[in-house]
Amino acid sequence: MKTLRQIACGEExxxxxITGEGPVxxxxxxxxxxxxxxxxxxxxxxxxxPVEITVRGYxxxxxxxxxxxxxxx
Amino acid sequence: MKGARAMSIKIALAGNxxxxxxxxxxxxxxxxxxxxxxxxxxxxxxxxxxxxHKDVTIVDLPGIYSLSPYxxxxxxxxxxxxxxxxxAILNIVDGTNIERNLYLSTQLMELGIxxxxxxxxxxVLEKTGDELHxxxxxxxxxxxxxxxxxxxGLGIKEVAEKAVGLAKSKKIGSFKHEFxxxxxxxxxxxxxxxxxxxxxxxxxxxxxxxLERDEKIAAQxxxxxxxxxxxxxxxxxxxxxxxxxxxNERYSYISSIIGSCYKKKxxxxxxxxxxxxxxLTNRYLALPIFALIMFLVYYVSVTTVGTWATDWANxxxxxxxxxxxGLTVPGIPVLVEAGLSAIGCAAxxxxxxxxxxxxxxxxVLGFVPQMLILFLFLAxxxxxxxxxxxxxxxxxxxxxxxxxxxSFIPMLIGSGCGVPGxxxxxxxxxxxxxxxxxxxxxxxxxxxxxxxxxxxAGALFDGAWWVAPSAYFVGIMAIICSGIILKKTQMFAGDxxxxxxxxxxxxxxxxxxxxxxxxxxxWSFIKKAGTIIxxxxxxxxxxxxxxxxxxQFRMLEDMELGNSVLxxxxxxxxxxxxxxxxxxxxxxxxxxxxxxxxxxxVGTFGILxxxxxxxxxxxxxxxxxASSMSGLAGYSFLVFNLLCAPCFAAIGAIKREMNNTKxxxxxxxxxxxxxxxxxxxxxxxxxxxxxxxxxxGTLAALLITFLFIYLLVKPYKExxxxxxxxxxxxx
Numbered sequence: 017m018k019t020l021r022q023i024a025c026g027e028e029x030x031x032x033x034i035t036g037e038g039p040v041x042x043x044x045x046x047x048x049x050x051x052x053x054x055x056x057x058x059x060x061x062x063x064x065x066p067v068e069i070t071v072r073g074y075x076x077x078x079x080x081x082x083x084x085x086x087x088x089x
Numbered sequence: 090m091k092g093a094r095a096m097s098i099k100i101a102l103a104g105n106x107x108x109x110x111x112x113x114x115x116x117x118x119x120x121x122x123x124x125x126x127x128x129x130x131x132x133x134x135x136x137x138x139x140x141x142h143k144d145v146t147i148v149d150l151p152g153i154y155s156l157s158p159y160x161x162x163x164x165x166x167x168x169x170x171x172x173x174x175x176x177a178i179l180n181i182v183d184g185t186n187i188e189r190n191l192y193l194s195t196q197l198m199e200l201g202i203x204x205x206x207x208x209x210x211x212x213v214l215e216k217t218g219d220e221l222h223x224x225x226x227x228x229x230x231x232x233x234x235x236x237x238x239x240x241x242g243l244g245i246k247e248v249a250e251k252a253v254g255l256a257k258s259k260k261i262g263s264f265k266h267e268f269x270x271x272x273x274x275x276x277x278x279x280x281x282x283x284x285x286x287x288x289x290x291x292x293x294x295x296x297x298x299x300l301e302r303d304e305k306i307a308a309q310x311x312x313x314x315x316x317x318x319x320x321x322x323x324x325x326x327x328x329x330x331x332x333x334x335x336x337n338e339r340y341s342y343i344s345s346i347i348g349s350c351y352k353k354k355x356x357x358x359x360x361x362x363x364x365x366x367x368x369l370t371n372r373y374l375a376l377p378i379f380a381l382i383m384f385l386v387y388y389v390s391v392t393t394v395g396t397w398a399t400d401w402a403n404x405x406x407x408x409x410x411x412x413x414x415g416l417t418v419p420g421i422p423v424l425v426e427a428g429l430s431a432i433g434c435a436a437x438x439x440x441x442x443x444x445x446x447x448x449x450x451x452x453v454l455g456f457v458p459q460m461l462i463l464f465l466f467l468a469x470x471x472x473x474x475x476x477x478x479x480x481x482x483x484x485x486x487x488x489x490x491x492x493x494x495x496s497f498i499p500m501l502i503g504s505g506c507g508v509p510g511x512x513x514x515x516x517x518x519x520x521x522x523x524x525x526x527x528x529x530x531x532x533x534x535x536x537x538x539x540x541x542x543x544x545x546a547g548a549l550f551d552g553a554w555w556v557a558p559s560a561y562f563v564g565i566m567a568i569i570c571s572g573i574i575l576k577k578t579q580m581f582a583g584d585x586x587x588x589x590x591x592x593x594x595x596x597x598x599x600x601x602x603x604x605x606x607x608x609x610x611x612w613s614f615i616k617k618a619g620t621i622i623x624x625x626x627x628x629x630x631x632x633x634x635x636x637x638x639x640x641q642f643r644m645l646e647d648m649e650l651g652n653s654v655l656x657x658x659x660x661x662x663x664x665x666x667x668x669x670x671x672x673x674x675x676x677x678x679x680x681x682x683x684x685x686x687x688x689x690x691v692g693t694f695g696i697l698x699x700x701x702x703x704x705x706x707x708x709x710x711x712x713x714x715a716s717s718m719s720g721l722a723g724y725s726f727l728v729f730n731l732l733c734a735p736c737f738a739a740i741g742a743i744k745r746e747m748n749n750t751k752x753x754x755x756x757x758x759x760x761x762x763x764x765x766x767x768x769x770x771x772x773x774x775x776x777x778x779x780x781x782x783x784x785x786g787t788l789a790a791l792l793i794t795f796l797f798i799y800l801l802v803k804p805y806k807e808x809x810x811x812x813x814x815x816x817x818x819x820x
Contacts, residue, residue: 047189061484
């Protein structure tokens, strides 16, 4: 299973599952990253982390460590 | 009066961050606003009377994405809605980002409070050609929806009238949102169990929260039913934890309704904001552009206009006087002095009024012009959307030290003056990052510390080139080390700051909003920081101008500082600094007067060594200082004064921003103890390496160094959630 961390810029993926628990998971889901949603990976920050993604029509930045919790396809 | 109060109506304004909530609030209330803090926390609270309705109060809730129990803002908003029970909620929704914005709405509608929705940014929607069918949306949601443009002032009157009408009628809509049947069945069962305690209106909200295992809600209830069985069964059934099930359900519900109400036209086309972002956060251009913008902010608000403003305020208005189109306007002290002399005021009273009170007020107000300039910049950077990008660009560098990418700005500004630097921390959302930034910003040598550096470098190191850069190095290392050590402590541990941050579209802020934000922050500094600065200035003034001469307590002349209460205090605590290498009372007194303003350290030495006035770098006393202090002791003195509690103005700013007595004293105490220990290590290690002396102090320095290294390398796990809850409770 791939995680969002491994996705290159310019690719679009579908969320399969969010692993982990607690506040970070809730926050990720609150922001609209839920099962079945499409994510477009827009760009990586100049220092290599975090990444910028488009989800549900808006821009979101997420750290690579947290992106690992998102399994995609 | 009683009847009038019963009639008064409270409407809560709720919505996501960046949805135009502030603009709407300003449009609804005009200049009739009160800005404060939610009790005990750093979150800002705004209230205002609705224009044309004296009896209607609008409460601006913090911008939130959800009613989860995890962030401070969410908890504050939630508690307000549950405990204060406003008569209606005005839910503002960003029409260009409707999907995520409705997520909060689905939660607000469960609270048992009448909700009316204002869909904002109709003007932007029109431009992009996206279609939003408001009527349909209203039907599907089962709540009144009105399209507005807060920026253009469209629909605001209508939404305000309807909200007031709704609040008066107390009619709770028939919200049509339902979860999956399996979830609904469990919810019904839970609702039944809490029937006795929770009124019907709020039952659904409580049931959902209990299902989500929300401990904060459970803690508010007298009797919490045991739901482990139901939760376990549902989680097995739907193969997820209940919190995620509910979140998923909400979003699928939203997707199902907006399909028919919302049509995006410009799909795939780049908007202006997208194009701008392509450049501003470009892999190669982002950092140079960031550096350029920061340079501009610093150059204008600190180096040029800011300094003129501060000098004008400090040396002109609160000094000798200033010139207005060639006309010389005398400074306030000059005027007051003339006035006091004219009425034949007693010398001591004149001293108190001039040096104590006017000087103290000057110390508060002198910073304000510069601060306003900086706040204007910050307001612009925040409102246009660039501030979020600053966090995006700098996050990687700063998060290692427990700071936010946005901490860069307070620290940069802090190198000019710590007071606006501390106030700039307001832009950081995460409570933990903000507190950490407030505590460490003043480690950066500010402009007022430069004379101390010049004094030590000139008197003891022959003006060596490396002294000044090393001072900055010490400051930056102090920030980094403090960040690493503090983030592992109980007070900061765990409280996780998930960096899942929206990058809002760029847009041009209105001049009114910018000016308002600038003024609000400036005023809150004057009000909240002012008292502490004024009182401490008066106390220090009293201690420096009164003392015992030949066994008689009396007021002192300018050159008699050596006999003052302050000198007495200095000599009584000077032994504390023997391990640091500067145990003479003069140095202790200089360090205390440094609390009024850091540049006073030089002047105090001057007076104590018999010079009425010295140059900024104190060149007159270099010889005397060199004969009373070794180079090593001097450097230790410098380090202590760089790192210890800042001047009263900055202390006042810290108090204002922490908004919590415990945290305030923790910050001041931490800075001073940290400064003491570092100076001790500098002196003792230096003595060991240069002279080979080994005393009990050396042993202490060794121990401190080892402890320090241990704390630095101690393993650290981000976000241990059990601990987090404890610290949240503590706050």
